[in-house]
Amino acid sequence: MTNTDTNRPVDEYVEAEVQRLLTEDGRISEQGLTVSRRGHTLILCGDVESVQRREEIVRLVREQFPGIDLQVDIGLTRAGAPTEAEELS
Amino acid sequence: MIRIAAVGDVHIDKDVVGRYRPALDELPDKADVLLLAGDLTRHGTEEEAHCVATEFGGLGVPVIAVLGNHDHQSDQPDAVTRVLTDAGITVLEGTGTVLEIAGVRLGVAGAKGFGGGFAGRCASNFGEPEMKAFVGTTEKIADSLGEALRALDCDVKVALTHYAPVPDTLVGEPLEIYPFLGCYQLGQAIDSAGVALALHGHAHHGTERGTTPGGVRVRNVAHPVIKAAYSVYHLLDDSETAGSTLAAAAR
Numbered sequence: 001m002t003n004t005d006t007n008r009p010v011d012e013y014v015e016a017e018v019q020r021l022l023t024e025d026g027r028i029s030e031q032g033l034t035v036s037r038r039g040h041t042l043i044l045c046g047d048v049e050s051v052q053r054r055e056e057i058v059r060l061v062r063e064q065f066p067g068i069d070l071q072v073d074i075g076l077t078r079a080g081a082p083t084e085a086e087e088l089s
Numbered sequence: 090m091i092r093i094a095a096v097g098d099v100h101i102d103k104d105v106v107g108r109y110r111p112a113l114d115e116l117p118d119k120a121d122v123l124l125l126a127g128d129l130t131r132h133g134t135e136e137e138a139h140c141v142a143t144e145f146g147g148l149g150v151p152v153i154a155v156l157g158n159h160d161h162q163s164d165q166p167d168a169v170t171r172v173l174t175d176a177g178i179t180v181l182e183g184t185g186t187v188l189e190i191a192g193v194r195l196g197v198a199g200a201k202g203f204g205g206g207f208a209g210r211c212a213s214n215f216g217e218p219e220m221k222a223f224v225g226t227t228e229k230i231a232d233s234l235g236e237a238l239r240a241l242d243c244d245v246k247v248a249l250t251h252y253a254p255v256p257d258t259l260v261g262e263p264l265e266i267y268p269f270l271g272c273y274q275l276g277q278a279i280d281s282a283g284v285a286l287a288l289h290g291h292a293h294h295g296t297e298r299g300t301t302p303g304g305v306r307v308r309n310v311a312h313p314v315i316k317a318a319y320s321v322y323h324l325l326d327d328s329e330t331a332g333s334t335l336a337a338a339a340r
Contacts, residue, residue, distance in 0.1 A: 031158075034294065085092065
């Protein structure tokens with residue numbers, strides 16, 4: 001079975017392949033995202049640094065795993081200045 | 090009081106240059122130094138390192154960094170280090186540096202660190218050459234961190250790594266991957282040297298606060314964990330600072 005077979009069931013192997021794709025594909029290179037399954041749905045969760053990176057993740061996962069039920073729960077890291085400091089004295 | 094700003098895992102590339110600048114422009118009002126806990130780039134290329142230099146260079150406060158595993162992806166950590174160094178960023182790897190802040194000498198020693206796991210559940214230096222190379226790398230890096238920390242001649246010591254020195258700050262990550270997120274040997278190195286604060290990144294789903302077995306406070310400053318451009322930690326209250334200054338003057 002290859003990555004481009006359509007309508008693959010979302011099983012452990014798809015989960016493993018997607019997780020490796022997210023890290024090992026140089027267009028993504030995200031190690032800090034979690035991949036999980038709920039029923040027949042594959043869920044991507046975590047934070048990335050830009051909207052473009054999130055869009056590229058969705059595009060590549062859909063391209064490599066066409067037809068899978070995918071839920072994308074990836075947010076953008078917050079880059080505001082902190083409002084408080086922690087006192088460690 | 091010493092005010093330390095820190096963040097890790099910023100994964101800078103050209104698509105995010107400028108994203109941190111509004112918060113960084115406020116940094117000199119909030120902190121005396123910025124520590125970067127590795128994974129500064131996405132793939133560890135020179136081009137990305139230039140983006141990091143653009144984003145974190147010329148802040149008006151000293152910037153001290155360690156590299157992370159992403160910064161090694163293109164097998165050119167020396168080139169990345171050179172670009173950052175040329176931009177005025179101090180890059181540590183088994184080395185340390187001392188700054189004087191408000192009359193207090195702040196020593197920072199750092200290393201990327203490595204995986205291996207935590208006490209009772211860790212990899213051993215045994216068996217196949219690949220396994221021995223893995224754990225040997227863990228040990229070598231932790232040893233170099235310990236030596237650099239102990240060699241610091243200063244009033245307050247901070248340890249900076251990319252990988253985690255304790256499992257406390259990994260809570261939220263799957264247990265199965267803890268051995269890829271850090272190792273107890275880094276904690277042991279930190280506990281050997283009278284460190285006031287240990288900062289690390291790498292664990293995006295982890296927890297901000299932890300403590301080494303020796304009682305050193307550990308903070309995971311991975312960007313997704315701290316949910317801000319950086320965190321700020323205040324070390325020493327004013328009376329301690331004054332006492333330290335007096336002690337230094339008496340020497």
